[in-house]
Amino acid sequence: MDNTQILKRWRLILGAESEQKLSSMGCGGLSEEDLLMDSALSQIYGASGFGGKTGGRGPSTPMLTRWLGDLRTLFSPMEIKVIQKDAIERKGLKQLLLEPEMLSELEPDVSTASLLLMLKDQIPEKSKENARAYIAKIVEDINRRLADDLRRSVTAALNRREHSPIPSAAALDYKMTIRRNLKNYDSERKVLLPEKFYFFDRASRSASRTVILDIDQSGSMGESAIYSSIMGCILASIRSVRTHIVAFDTEVHDLTELCSDPVDLLYGIQLGGGTDINNSVAYCQELIAEPEKTTMFIVTDLYEGGNRAQLIRRLEELKASGVNVIILLAISDSGKPCFESGLAEKAASLEIPCFACPPEKLPELLEAALKKRSLKVFEKTAYDNK
Secondary structure (H helix, E strand, C coil), X not given: CCHHHHHHHHHHHHCHHHHHHHHHCCCCCCCHHHHXXXXXXXXXXXXXXXXXXXXXXXXXXXXXXXXXXXXXHCCCHHHHHHHHHHHHHHCCCHHHHHCHHHHHHCCCCHXXXXXXXXXXXXXXXXXXXXXXXXXXXXXXXXXXXXXXXXXXXXXXXXXCCCEECCCCHHHECHHHHHHHCHHHEECCCCEECCCCCCEECCCCCCCCEEEEEEEECCHHHHHHHHHHHHHHHHHHCCCCEEEEEEEECCCEEECHHHCCCHHHHHHCCCCCCCCCHHHHHHHHHCCCCCHHHEEEEEECCCCCCCCHHHHHHHHHHHHHHCCEEEEEEEECCCCCCCCCHHHHHHHHHCCCCEEEECHHHHHHHHHHHHCCCCCHHHHXXXXXXX
């Protein structure tokens, strides 16, 4: 290690206050990665931390969650353990993780849940059961808000082809009923007198469509990973849809077998780390048997650490084959999405919708996607918030 590298390390250890002195000793400027590392270290070891003093019972902020996840892109596993331990000690997380009763008192909050999932290996044994119960509360809360509407959206989108002998006003097929009974039109009274009514089947006997959720589990995508995973579990319970749930960082993890238990599935997600979208899309391509009947949601902020050119080619191939590809930059209530605009614009130029979506809009989005309707209204919202 040469003198410049040694001085850079001392600069990172001592912080910004040492920059002028070390520069006079021959320390060169910090690279982009050095600056990211410097910012990360200053959050824990600097004077102000996450916006100054901490206090109260709200240590779990989106900024903190994103930062803890991004550690894996900057430091080795051993270094991360040390920094996370110091974060717990210095930044108000110790009470949250070490006192089980505190978790039981907290209201369900997706940001807090993503923080717990990120630090799950640091949670002591006495708190693990309470942490799992807290994650279960999040699952219950999201299910309560979304499950019924998501199921209705699938029914509305898919079950319009087969007919059922079971009468239901909501499922009446008006067009077929009128067409099949035109012979019974009473011209004198100018009324149609149907002999038989036709109703849409409310439940297909087998999966007629495939939905793939390809979920970025890097640190910045915590809330989105939780919402999309629970959405996947809900879809997996609907027999008219074949559902695959895939999570990725620099590796790909197929979590489909965990769909029956959303809490287990969320614990299978490893929040934080690098991003190789191309690698995950390649894996998902192998899952596609009927492209025209497949809808693929790629949930990512598009900060690609893999092969960008190859990713674009794969997206082109998926689109050309008939797969309905949709990129969700975020599923969150946390305000404007942060995403890599260059890659987003490239995807949009391939006519691949690319936008953020608040959780309450997921049922509406799902129905429109399965019907292959225009998603311009969703895209406009995302780019307005850019």
